[in-house]
Structure formats: C-alpha cells, structure tokens
Amino acid sequence: MSPLLEVEGLAVSLPTPSGQVQVIKHLDLYVNSGEIVGIAGESGSGKSLTALTLLNLLPPGAVVEGSVRFDGRELVGLERREWQDVRGGGIAMVFQDSSSALHPMLSIGTQLTEHMGVGRSEARARAVELLDRMRIPRPETALRRYPHQFSGGMRQRIALAIALARRPRLLIADEPTTALDVTVQAGILALLEELRRDGDLAVLFITHDLGVLSALAQRAYVFYAGRVMESGATGDVLTAPRHPYTAALLGARPHGLSTTRSLRAIPGSPVSAAEVLPGCPFQPRCTFAEDACAATPPPVLPIGDGRALACRVAPELT
Ligand SMILES: Nc1ncnc2c1ncn2[C@@H]1O[C@H](COP(=O)(O)OP(=O)(O)OP(=O)(O)O)[C@@H](O)[C@H]1O
Ligand SMILES: [Mg+2]
Numbered sequence: 001m002s003p004l005l006e007v008e009g010l011a012v013s014l015p016t017p018s019g020q021v022q023v024i025k026h027l028d029l030y031v032n033s034g035e036i037v038g039i040a041g042e043s044g045s046g047k048s049l050t051a052l053t054l055l056n057l058l059p060p061g062a063v064v065e066g067s068v069r070f071d072g073r074e075l076v077g078l079e080r081r082e083w084q085d086v087r088g089g090g091i092a093m094v095f096q097d098s099s100s101a102l103h104p105m106l107s108i109g110t111q112l113t114e115h116m117g118v119g120r121s122e123a124r125a126r127a128v129e130l131l132d133r134m135r136i137p138r139p140e141t142a143l144r145r146y147p148h149q150f151s152g153g154m155r156q157r158i159a160l161a162i163a164l165a166r167r168p169r170l171l172i173a174d175e176p177t178t179a180l181d182v183t184v185q186a187g188i189l190a191l192l193e194e195l196r197r198d199g200d201l202a203v204l205f206i207t208h209d210l211g212v213l214s215a216l217a218q219r220a221y222v223f224y225a226g227r228v229m230e231s232g233a234t235g236d237v238l239t240a241p242r243h244p245y246t247a248a249l250l251g252a253r254p255h256g257l258s259t260t261r262s263l264r265a266i267p268g269s270p271v272s273a274a275e276v277l278p279g280c281p282f283q284p285r286c287t288f289a290e291d292a293c294a295a296t297p298p299p300v301l302p303i304g305d306g307r308a309l310a311c312r313v314a315p316e317l318t
Contacts, residue, residue, distance in 0.1 A: 003030035004202050005054070005091075005170055008067045012046075012053050015061035016274070023049055023273045025226045026066070028300060028308075031170065034200040036192065038213040038234060040249070041223030042266075046273035047206045050223075051174045054204075055093055056083045071169065088115070092168035094160050096175035101159040102147040108158055109143030112165050130161040133195075135187060153184035160188065164195070174206045189216050210250065214238050219306075222246050225281035226273030228300055232307030240317075242309045245282045247317045280312070288315045 012024035024046050031037045039047050052058050054068060056078070068075040070090055078086070095101055103111055112130065113123035124143070131139035134157040136150075147155055156176060163171060173192070177185040193216065195201045207213055213220055213234060220234040222243065230243040241247045248266045268285035271277065279294040280286070286293065292312055300310040 001032075002069075002072065004033040004035075004071060005029075005031040005204070006067075006069045007054075008069075010050075010053065010064070010066035010068060012049060012058065012065075013063045014049075014059065014274075020061075020063065021274050021276070023226050024053065025273075025297070027226075027228060029221055029228070029231075031202050031204055033169065033202050034196055035219065036196055036203040036205055036217045038217030038220040039204065039206045039223055040208060040210060040213050040220060042208065042249075042270045044225075044270060044272040044274075045223040046226040047208075047223055048174055049226075049273070051093065051172050051204070051206060054172060055087060055091060057093075088117075089166050090168060091170045091172060092163040092166060093172040093174065094163040094176045096178050101162065102155060104147055106146070107143065108145055108147070108150075111162055112143070112158075115166050117166075127161075127165070130165060131158070134158065134161045134191065136161075153180050156180060156184070157188060157191075160191075164201075167199075168201070170202045170204065172204045172206075175208070176205075177212065178207070178209070185212070192216065210238060222249070225271040225275065225277070227281060227297065228308070228310060229282065230307070230309050230311075231300075232305065236305065236307060242303065242307070242314055242317065243282075243311050244286045244288050244313075244315065244317065248285070280310070288313045 007027055007029040010024055010027040011022060013020045013022040027050065041047055053064055064076055066076065070086065075086060109127055112127040116123045116126060127143060128139040131142055136142050136154060136157060150158060177188050192203055196203060205217055217234045219232065220237050221231040222229045222237065224245050229245045230237060237246060238250065241250060266285060271281045279296060280298050283289045283293040290313055298310045298312045300308050303309045
C-alpha cells in the first residue's frame with residue numbers, strides 16, 4: 001500500500017533581496033494513513049516552510065520542485081482552484097497561534113459549520129460533537145460564543161475542531177501546543193492520538209520539543225538547515241541516534257526526554273535553512289567532522305529498520 005502523503009526530492013526556493021534562495025533542499029518524507037509522524041528541528045530549519053509547501057501557502061515568488069503526492073494525486077503544479085478540494089477534505093492545518101486561525105467577529109458555530117458542506121441541522125450536530133470531543137464545556141452554548149470569550153487553551157482546541165470539521169485525512173499541526181501550559185498540551189496530544197486510533201486520521205506534527213515527539217509520533221524526521229539529517233521510528237531515533245546532530249539535540253535537553261521543556265543551545269550557531277553551504281550543514285558544529293564533510297552534502301541513505309541517515313561518518317554514539 002502506498003503512503004497517504006509521499007514527498008520526493010522536494011526543493012523550495014524563496015525570493016530574497018539577494019536573489020532566489022533554496023530553503024528546502026531535496027526532501028524525502030512519507031506519512032501512512034492513520035500514522036502520526038513528527039518533524040523536529042531547531043528554529044529556522046525549514047519545518048514551517050515544509051508545512052506551508054504541502055498546502056500551497058508559500059509566499060509569492062516561491063518555486064517548488066520535486067513531487068508531493070497525496071492519496072496518489074500529484075500536488076506540485078496544481079491550479080489554484082484544484083487546491084480547494086485538497087484543502088476542503090484532504091489536508092487540514094492547525095498553527096501554533098490559534099488567533100490567526102479564528103475569525104474574531106464570527107461565532108464559533110459559524111466557523112465550525114461554514115465549510116462542512118452538509119445541511120444545517122447535521123452541521124450543527126457535528127459541530128457539537130466535535131466541541132465535545134475537544135472537551136469544550138457546554139458545546140451548544142459554545143457555538144453561539146465568539147473567540148474572545150474563551151481561554152487561549154480553549155481557542156487552540158476550537159481551532160483544532162475547525163481544522164477537523166471537514167474530516168481531513170491528514171492534519172498538519174505546526175507547533176500547535178507550544179504556547180499552551182503542560183496540562184492543556186497533554187490533553188491535546190491525547191486527543192490527537194484518540195482521533196488517529198478511531199478515525200484513521202494521519203498527523204504530521206511539527207515540534208521543536210523532543211519530549212512531545214517521543215510521546216506522540218510513531219516515526220520522526222530530524223530537520224537541520226532545510227534537510228533531513230535522520231529519520232526512523234521515534235523510539236529508535238531518540239534512544240539510539242545515529243546522527244551527531246540528533247545526539248547533540250538530545251544532549252542539549254536539560255532533563256532528558258521526561259520534560260516538555262524546549263531545547264538549550266548546541267555549541268556554535270544553528271545554520272538557517274536559507275544559508276548556502278557546500279557540505280553537510282552541521283559540519284561546522286560537528287565534533288566528528290572529517291574533510292569530506294565540508295565538500296558535498298551527504299546523501300540520505302537507508303540504514304535498515306526503516307531508518308535513514310545523512311552522515312558520511314556515522315560515528316558510534318552513546
Ligand atoms: N518568506 C520568506 N522569505 C525568505 N526566507 C524565508 C521566508 N520564510 C522563511 N524563510 C527562511 O526559511 C528558513 C526556514 O524557515 P521556517 O519558518 O520553515 O523555520 P522553522 O523550522 O519553522 O523555525 P521555527 O522553529 O522558528 O518555527 C528560515 O531560515 C528563514 O530565514
Ligand atoms: Mg516554524
């Protein structure tokens with residue numbers, strides 16, 4: 001069976017004052033139906049741009065090369081109106097900042113039901129059910145209320161309900177819980193897992209938090225400077241990393257995987273995805289680097305057990 005989402009050789013460049021700059025460099029990634037897949041990486045590594053590419057939400061002048069297939073359909077090169085049905089029922093997105101997803105002047109009920117495409121009473125019933133699943137108290141009353149009448153954590157859950165209202169098969173969630181306190185975050189993560197199990201929902205979950213990644217995702221991709229450094233089953237990647245960058249990320253966590261705190265800096269500055277380097281982007285910060293690492297970027301190669309690694313040296317890491 002082929003994956004629900006299959007990204008092959010994806011490259012994205014954006015216009016900048018100094019010309020077109022390639023930000024995503026030859027990305028391969030897949031998500032099976034009913035699977036939660038995580039993308040982790042430091043700020044500027046290209047996580048959000050990858051998400052925006054999958055929904056054709058890039059800024060004007062962006063150039064996309066390679067292939068993105070969703071449910072067997074090629075998305076790269078689709079016409080604007082063809083994107084409407086991809087966003088309509090296929091792929092939905094929820095962002096870190098829920099206020100950008102909710103319209104302040106429209107009631108929750110209007111925002112939940114406007115794109116359902118079913119009759120009024122059915123839409124209402126479905127909206128109530130969705131809010132109930134999101135643990136919003138008194139859903140019937142909530143439908144008549146406006147975003148400002150809810151707390152930040154509730155707004156985030158309402159934004160999630162709106163994203164799910166059209167029954168997408170893939171939800172792209174870009175740091176949806178980063179701004180929330182730990183208990184609300186745990187509730188949302190549990191909910192996503194429940195939806196995956198019951199509804200066959202696939203989720204592409206973006207986070208810089210390795211604790212969240214290990215709690216939620218079956219498989220993980222570690223991004224650095226617009227490339228995948230390492231991928232595989234989340235447990236394998238986080239307990240037995242093969243890439244010096246993944247190991248450094250794990251080492252940089254103040255209290256191991258058991259907390260939800262964010263990363264402390266790895267020595268040296270992170271390379272932004274927009275920077276152009278001839279070799280491995282992590283080479284300037286890597287204690288294992290050899291001469292060849294600075295010359296050309298290492299290819300991402302399979303290393304067994306469904307894992308892939310972009311490191312020429314592949315040192316023994318403990
Ligand atoms: N509109 C744009 N024009 C030019 N460059 C951009 C644009 N948006 C992002 N970039 C560059 O692309 C790189 C990746 O950005 P992206 O937003 O995908 O990072 P990210 O991994 O989501 O980081 P964060 O964890 O901070 O959200 C950044 O280094 C940024 O400089
Ligand atoms: Mg981002």
